Amino acid sequence: MPAVAEHPTLSVVVVIFTVLEGDLRALLIKRSADPHRGLWAIPGGRLIPGESLDDAATRKLVDETGVRDVFLEQLYTFDDLDDVTAGGSLAMTHFALVDSQRVRLSDRTDWQPAWFSMRELPELAFRNEQVLAYALERLRNKLQYANVAYSLLPERFTLTQLQRVYETILGRELDKRNFRKRMLSLEIIKATDERQAEGAGRPALLYRFTSQKPTQL
């Protein structure tokens, strides 16, 4: 292994969140190579020279999920994730939000991508706990003042579905009436004229977001 003065390893990492079965989940892959073989890790890879960070992050996201045009933004640049590589490392981390229904996980056998609940994480490689914790914090903050949830739901959805997404991310229950008042008065969603039945019970009105961008509230 060469000694010093190497170029740092440049990697681009994307924390991909979804809401599934009442859980906030992150996509992880099982490492098939050293270091940290067999541990789970946030998807990422080397930055290709000439490629922009956004492009690299988008490429990773599409590779893993097949999804594009979702909320994706830079999170933080870590210089201390990889304690192994000589010459140092820089990891430009991002985070993305996807609707699990739109996702097609790549079925590479050496890769084994899978969703893990943020409440039951496996043993992770490369201090990835730190990255996930930071991503979660940012997501929770962001949810309070920007309509990022558009990325976690189908184009049309019921208010109850939207509320479940908020509750799952924030980790606490919300009041139905207050939630509806807020969403509608902020004009981040708009009723359509369609309805959807959820099992028994009165069919719910379907709504859609007024904007597919994370506008500030």
Next chain:
Amino acid sequence: MPAVAEHPTLSVVVVIFTVLEGDLRALLIKRSADPHRGLWAIPGGRLIPGESLDDAATRKLVDETGVRDVFLEQLYTFDDLDDVTAGGSLAMTHFALVDSQRVRLSDRTDWQPAWFSMRELPELAFRNEQVLAYALERLRNKLQYANVAYSLLPERFTLTQLQRVYETILGRELDKRNFRKRMLSLEIIKATDERQAEGAGRPALLYRFTSQKPTQL
């Protein structure tokens, strides 16, 4: 000039803000080398292999101002600032807040560091406008929910001085009584038993911050 597949240039850049004469100002240096010779730029330099980002940013800050132990945090990693260098570039930008009274600008003649009002910026190199605009946005947001102002004032200060700092950063006037109530009820500052006269008029009580860290409010 070599063609492609080079390693990207890795630079660390620090937007250094201060409040001076009722203006929010950023420290800029005049470039003495190409590219963009003669234009003004945010201080920065190459990342030294083996050095952490925090260390590099701190080093730049101390080099330029002589100040340490102030508010300094990572802002964003840009891949598109330098449109010239082959092989691409990554600029890990940071921002810092300093008390102009504590600063000793380095007096290198090829460097000419100087404070510029954010309201009257000169022509800048490398899309630095974008970086400054983003730093200002983050600063304004941060000021609302974290006590970052500790870094912009002497250890002891009057409430009026503190209010001027807030007004300068936010770009609008604040109500004296409401401001005082808020600062004191949030317990981010504490009265000392000393006073300071400001020209004619009744001398003001001096206060100090209860914490020298950017605690969330």
Next chain:
DNA sequence: CCAAAAGTGTTTTCCGTACACCCATGC
């Protein structure tokens, strides 16, 4: 004694929260 800056309370408005009942549909 007058100019200059410091200091101080009350009222109103707005937003977040708490809370309970009727409605439409499937079975």
Next chain:
DNA sequence: GCATGGGTGTACGGAAAACACTTTTGG
């Protein structure tokens, strides 16, 4: 007709915003 989920309004409390006069000092 009953179980299931959808949909609605009001009252309270705390924080932010609006607002004007008195106090202390220097000259």
